[in-house]
Amino acid sequence: MRSFNIAFTLGEYHVEQFPFLRYLPSWFPLANFKRELPRWRADASRLRDVPWDAAMEAMSRGNATPSMASTLIGDPSDTVEEDVIIAKGASASAYAAGADTTFATFTMFVAAMVLLPKAQRLAQAELDAVIGPDRLPTVSDKSSLPYISALITEVFRWQPVVPTGVIHLAMEEDEYRGYRIPRGTVVIPNPWAYSRDPAVYPDPEEFRPERYLRDGKVELGDRGPAAFVFRYGRRVCPGRYFAEELLFTTIASVLHCFNISPPRNEWGEPAKFELKFLDTSPMLPEPFECGIRPRSMIAKELLRALCSESELRAL
Ligand code: HEM
Structure with a gap:
């Protein structure tokens, strides 16, 4: 959420006013957003994956409490990969927001x-x-x-x-x-x-x-x-x-x-x-x-x- 807040603050990065800065290499002084992106991406992935994996593990152990994840997935052995990606993203957005x-x-x-x-x-x-x-x-x-x-x-x-x-x-x-x-x-x-x-x-x-x-x-x-x-x-x-x-x-x-x-x-x-x-x-x-x-x-x-x-x- 901290990363999200920084990325969301209007005017935080020069690239917002000067979109051509996006073409600069990441070591360039005005391209600090490029250096921070990998950390934000890692945070976003953790937000999506960690709670989801915990819910799936609890479901396989049979002691999951009812949740958005368990409702969307139903029976994990009977779910296609595409549905998992959608359910994971939807659950993470609901949690984050x-x-x-x-x-x-x-x-x-x-x-x-x-x-x-x-x-x-x-x-x-x-x-x-x-x-x-x-x-x-x-x-x-x-x-x-x-x-x-x-x-x-x-x-x-x-x-x-x-x-x-x-x-x-x-x-x-x-x-x-x-x-x-x-x-x-x-x-x-x-x-x-x-x-x-x-x-x-x-x-x-x-x-x-x-x-x-x-x-x-x-x-x-x-x-x-x-x-x-x-x-x-x-x-x-x-x-x-x-x-x-x-x-x-x-x-x-x-x-x-x-x-x-x-x-x-x-x-x-x-x-x-x-x-x-x-x-x-x-x-x-x-x-x-x-x-x-x-x-x-x-x-x-x-x-x-x-x-x-x-x-x-x-x-
Ligand atoms: C008191 C509680 C809440 C407040 C004050 C609140 C407020 C907001 C606001 C202001 C937005 C931005 C709308 C915009 O872009 O103009 C938003 C978006 C969103 N909210 Fe909530 N929210 C609350 C609870 C929830 C809950 C409980 C969920 C899900 C279970 C949720 C899911 C979302 C999602 C997914 C978006 C993004 C929608 C989009 O960009 O299309 N929110 N919320």
Whole structure:
């Protein structure tokens, strides 16, 4: 991912402005991208091969957990080489594009809960009333949990984890509100600006799930942040529905079982917490301390009952 980020940074290499530099030999001072290419290629191959080989090995041992790889391949002895290449590439793209982005969004959720205990309390009250103590929420509960849905929507908007950076090239000449966009123009979207538009999101810096609720129901209208968080057009994120459902189940389950609290100072009082960001893509908060504790004995027992033996041993 580090290699990918370097390669993806606009203007990092002179060859972007002066394409003829690609013909220079790799020892030439301005051809540093040529010297770095073999390392990037090796990283990309490792990203593709190592998890795949581990999944195939686990499948042959008979102890594989369900995964995209195992679903795509089915029976490994009955698979042609071409299918393996496609399945491998698809799984690696999903991992590369989906793991860090989903994790980063989850981390933003934790930060929001540390900063805004009221939103956490309201979400937990809804979970207690709708789900009760004996089970975890699932995606099929989504329509009965409007506050949780609104909270997750607000996590996506409040800190979009890919605020800029996925650069596109106009394939054809175009026009937008009187501006001519010549063919070959580099186009950089600015989702951060959309997320901060006060005409659409009043007091945009505030974390406020209520902005999507009307008479106890989620009403997004044209304010749904998915329209810019996952981008649009031909290269729109193909994992967006999966990401939304994964984060719904994870966030609802975490809120159902745990209290997330601000860090404490040496006297046990809540300490000041300031959200700062690392210079990463996807954007991550700087590491921060917080408390994550089971909400009750019942929640603890529910977790114990649902975890496998190996998961319990890892705790
Ligand atoms: C919160 C989680 C996620 C966010 C914020 C996110 C965001 C994005 C963004 C901004 C793009 C670039 C679109 C563009 O080029 O204009 C993208 C592309 C992509 N995403 Fe996601 N994504 C997330 C989760 C996932 C997941 C879970 C998967 C797969 C399981 C996934 C797979 C992909 C792939 C394969 C692409 C490249 C599509 C292409 O270039 O045609 N993403 N995503």
